[in-house]
Every structure is written in structure tokens, then in C-alpha cells.
Amino acid sequence: MSRSNPRVLSTLERAGGFASAQEVYRLMQREGESIGLTTVYRSLQSLVNDKIVDVLRRDDGEAIYRLCGESHHHHLVCKSCGETVEIEGGAIEKWAQLIAEEHGFRDVGHTAEIFGICKKC
Amino acid sequence: MSRSNPRVLSTLERAGGFASAQEVYRLMQREGESIGLTTVYRSLQSLVNDKIVDVLRRDDGEAIYRLCGESHHHHLVCKSCGETVEIEGGAIEKWAQLIAEEHGFRDVGHTAEIFGICKKC
DNA sequence: ACGGTAATGAAAATCATTTTCATTTGTGAT
DNA sequence: ATCACAAATGAAAATGATTTTCATTACCGT
Numbered sequence: 001m002s003r004s005n006p007r008v009l010s011t012l013e014r015a016g017g018f019a020s021a022q023e024v025y026r027l028m029q030r031e032g033e034s035i036g037l038t039t040v041y042r043s044l045q046s047l048v049n050d051k052i053v054d055v056l057r058r059d060d061g062e063a064i065y066r067l068c069g070e071s072h073h074h075h076l077v078c079k080s081c082g083e084t085v086e087i088e089g090g091a092i093e094k095w096a097q098l099i100a101e102e103h104g105f106r107d108v109g110h111t112a113e114i115f116g117i118c119k120k121c
Numbered sequence: 122m123s124r125s126n127p128r129v130l131s132t133l134e135r136a137g138g139f140a141s142a143q144e145v146y147r148l149m150q151r152e153g154e155s156i157g158l159t160t161v162y163r164s165l166q167s168l169v170n171d172k173i174v175d176v177l178r179r180d181d182g183e184a185i186y187r188l189c190g191e192s193h194h195h196h197l198v199c200k201s202c203g204e205t206v207e208i209e210g211g212a213i214e215k216w217a218q219l220i221a222e223e224h225g226f227r228d229v230g231h232t233a234e235i236f237g238i239c240k241k242c
Numbered sequence: 243a244c245g246g247t248a249a250t251g252a253a254a255a256t257c258a259t260t261t262t263c264a265t266t267t268g269t270g271a272t
Numbered sequence: 273a274t275c276a277c278a279a280a281t282g283a284a285a286a287t288g289a290t291t292t293t294c295a296t297t298a299c300c301g302t
Contacts, residue, residue: 003249022289036251041290059232061182061258062289076224085224095212096235103197103206105237112233114217116226124280143258157282162259182289183258 004050007033008043012053017067020058024065056111078118087114125171128154129164133174138188139205141179145186177234179203197235201242208235 076085096110217231
């Protein structure tokens, strides 16, 4: 099949370890890298197969890719202006793990986002 | 705007309270109901606004609509078979509120989902 | 250099979802 | 009942992410 293009992984890292395929592609374009969208998709998929990245879904259904092992964080997003604050989720991590174990689930992950209206809006 | 077509809700109920828009549409077709896909989408969206149904995402990104009780809750979803457990989020509620206030946000809401592999899978 | 396999990417195909817009239906006032 | 207007409807087109196709190119071992 196809192996991952290393520039894709490096771009995903540079993006903070968290981005959609389209975002990785646009980022590479902006930085002058010559690559096709198809290759970006294929590389990300191959990274998922190799368990080097995780794939999640945004609320709008777009797939987002996240480096495994990155200490992950959550977001606090303003519904009005879109300003985003990255937050640590200490309490959540334990909660998710605990609940999942109670129900006999393994291989546990989670998503959590907080949204509201920021000071300026 | 537009209100929900009652046949859509009744079909979603008949489907076990868990189906995608396309599935609801195909089900209604098969049962001889005359309705457009657009209306199915609009009705489901309106049900989501009215908090009569929840919307989640399948692994492939397709939105699935699900009847839910009135109390605010979160989900523990099996990535493999889709089994879903409704859970209470006591800890989360406080955490979200606290973090948001720290950053000066008001009108706060949140989403949280836990996913993993269930016992059977 | 040669032959074969893997990687690449442009363009077309897919598929769920949304938008547009013209038509129909329902409702309330008169 | 009739007129007028708002809401609902759905067919068709638009959108946007993702996948597939396929012809070309880069790479590797001989």
C-alpha cells in the first residue's frame, strides 16, 4: 500500500499535534511545500493504521487527527467570536477513565469542549 | 423557521430511537410515506434544537439522531459496536463551569463524550 | 540501464448535508 | 367563503470532506 509522507507527520506536529486533513494540507501549502491533498489523506490514514495518530470527529463531522501520546488538552471556545483557549483537563481525564471502567470499557478516550460567550463579546 | 414534521419523530421512535437522517428517510420511503429528504433533515434539526433528540457521530462521520430523556447527560460509546450508555456528568458540570468562569466566559455549555471498546467487543 | 513496485497528485466520483427557490398548504382576518 | 400572508415542502443544485481512478514519476535491487 502506501507509507506516510514524513512531511505530513512533521506538519501535524507543528500544528500542535491536532488538525484536520484539510488544515494540514492548507498549512503545507502556505509554507510552500509541494504536496497533493490525496497524499495528505493517505498519509494520515496510514499514520492512523500504525497507531501513531488518533482520529476523532468534530461536531460538524470533519475528521481531526491527533498525535498519540501528546498530552491532550481541551478547548474553551467563544460562541460569538470564536476565540479559543486551550485548557488542561485534569479532572476530566480521571472521570472518563473511571466511568468507562465501571462499565467494562477498555481502550478509553474522550472528547470535551466548553463553550460560552467571552468577556469581549 | 420550520417545525418538525411529526411523522419524522414517530419514525425515529419506530427505528428504536436511533438512526441517521438517511436511514429515517429510507425507512419512511419503504413504508410508503411521501416525504422529501430535505424535510427529514429539517425536522431532525428542529428536534435537536428543541432538545428532543441528541445528535452524535458515527465513526464514518455520519450524524446519528437519538431520542433522549430530559435530564442533561453524556454518553459512553463503544467504538466498535456503537453500544451507548447514558451517564451522569456530575464532575464535569462543575469543572466546565469553573474553568469558564476563570476565563471570564458566561452563558456556558459543554459537550463531553467517552468512547472505548465495550466488554463484548 | 532495466524492470518492477510503490508513491504521487490531478481530476472525477461519492456521499452526507445544506441551500435555493418555486410551489403548496395552512391560518387568520375580513 | 375569500383574500393575503406566513410557514412548510421538496426537487434540484451547491457545498465540502473524503475516496477512487488512473496515468505519471520516483525509487530500488539487479
